[in-house]
C-alpha cells in the first residue's frame with residue numbers, strides 16, 4: 001500500500017503567528033520523557049530499579065540499548081551535554097571495560113535474549129573512541145545481548161566530523177551501525193570561532209559522502225539557532241550550504257543560554273547573541289526554507305525528506321519520542337549504560353550518577369550506579385500517553401483514550417479542559433467533541449499545549465526549563 005501523503009494525514013499544516021508565539025512562548029520541558037527528569041528523586045534507588053527491570057524481563061519484548069560515551073577532545077562553548085573534555089585517548093578502554101561490567105549486570109536483570117531492536121551510542125563524542133575500543137565494546141555487547149542484523153534494526157551513532165579518521169566509518173558500519181547523526185551546528189566561520197568549534201563545511205561533506213557510499217541511511221545533521229553572531233542572513237547562508245549537502249534528516253535545536261547551569265556557556269558573551277526577535281526570524285525563515293527545499297516538518301524540531309522513514313512514520317501516525325528526540329520505533333524498554341545514562345521501563349525511569357569518578361567507583365565495587373529515578377503511578381502513565389499523542393500525532397482521540405485506559409476523558413481531565421479553553425479560543429487547538437486536534441498555529445507551541453496535561457507543571461512556567469522556542 002502506498003504510504004499516505006502529507007495532505008492525507010491528520011497532521012496540521014504550519015502557520016506562523018507571532019502574537020501567539022509571544023503569548024505562549026514560556027519556558028517548558030521538551031517532553032523527551034514524562035515525568036521529566038526534574039521529577040526524578042534520590043529516594044528512588046537501586047532496589048527499585050532492580051524490581052522495575054525484573055518486571056520488564058517478565059513482560060519480555062524487544063529492547064533499546066543506549067550507551068553514553070562522554071569524552072570529547074575539545075570543548076564547544078554552547079554545549080549542554082554531559083561530557084568530559086580530555087585529549088587522553090587511553091581513557092577510552094578503561095571506561096568501556098566498566099561499561100561492559102555494567103552491561104553484564106543489566107543484561108542479567110533485563111534478560112539477555114530479548115532482541116535489541118534499537119541501539120544508540122551518544123555523548124560526548126562516541127567517535128573519540130579508538131577503533132579497537134569500539135570493536136571491543138560491540139563484541140562485548142554481542143556476548144551479553146541479543147544484537148540484531150535484520151534491516152529493520154535501528155543502530156545509530158552520533159558523529160563529530162572532526163573526530164573521524166579513515167577507518168572510523170567503515171569500522172562503525174562493520175560493527176552493525178546503519179544510521180548516523182553528524183554534529184554541525186553552523187557552517188559560518190565567525191560563529192564557529194565564537195563557539196570554539198572549527199569545522200570546515202568540506203569536512204562535514206567528506207564524512208557525509210563516505211557514509212552514503214558505505215550504505216548508511218537516514219543521515220541526520222544537527223544545527224543550532226541562536227548561537228553567537230548568527231543573524232537571519234548568516235543562518236540563511238548556512239541553510240543553503242547544508243541543503244546542498246542534502247542530508248535525509250535535520251535536527252534544528254534552539255540554543256538556550258543558561259551559563260549558571262552550563263559552565264562552558266560563560267565563555268559566550270551575552271551581547272554577541274542574536275536578540276529574541278532575530279532568533280524568531282531565524283526560526284521562521286528556517287522552517288520556510290526547509291519546507292521549500294522539500295523537507296517535511298517532523299514534530300517540533302526535526303525535518304526529513306518525504307521518503308525518509310521518519311516522515312513516513314509521521315504521516316502514518318507512528319511517530320514516537322524518546323530521550324534522543326523523535327523516532328520511528330515504538331516504546332521499547334530502554335537499557336542505558338555509562339555515566340549519566342537514563343533507563344526506562346513501562347513504569348519507571350532511573351538515572352546513573354552523572355559524575356564520572358562516582359560512576360566508576362560504583363561499577364568498580366560491582367554495583368549499579370543508579371542514583372535517582374521515579375516510579376510511574378497510573379496517573380503518570382495516563383498523562384505520558386496523552387502527552388505522547390499530542391507531541392507526536394498532534395491529536396488526541398477520546399475513543400482511543402477510553403479504549404486504552406478505560407476512563408472517560410472529559411471526567412478525567414475536567415480541570416485540564418477548562419485550562420485549554422484560551423488555547424481553543426486562540427485556535428492553537430480545536431475540540432470537535434470526539435477529537436482534540438492541534439491547529440496550524442499551535443504546532444510550534446505544542447510544548448505549551450502538553451504542559452496543560454503535565455501534573456507537575458500546574459503552576460505553569462518554570463525557570464528550570466529553557467523557553468519553548
Ligand SMILES: C[S@@+](CC[C@H](N)C(=O)[O-])C[C@H]1O[C@@H](n2cnc3c(N)ncnc32)[C@H](O)[C@@H]1O
Pocket residue numbers: 072078079080081122123124125126158159160161182183184185222223224253254255256
Ligand atoms: C552529543 S552532541 C553530538 C555529537 C558530537 N558530540 C558533536 O558535537 O558532534 C549532541 C547535539 O546536542 C546539541 N546541543 C548541544 N548543546 C546544545 C545546546 N546548549 N543547545 C542546543 N543544542 C545543543 C548539538 O546540536 C549537538 O550536535
Ligand code: SF4
Pocket residue numbers: 071072074075076079080081083123124125160183
Ligand atoms: S557539542 Fe559535542 S563535541 Fe562539542 S562539547 Fe558537546 S558533546 Fe562534545
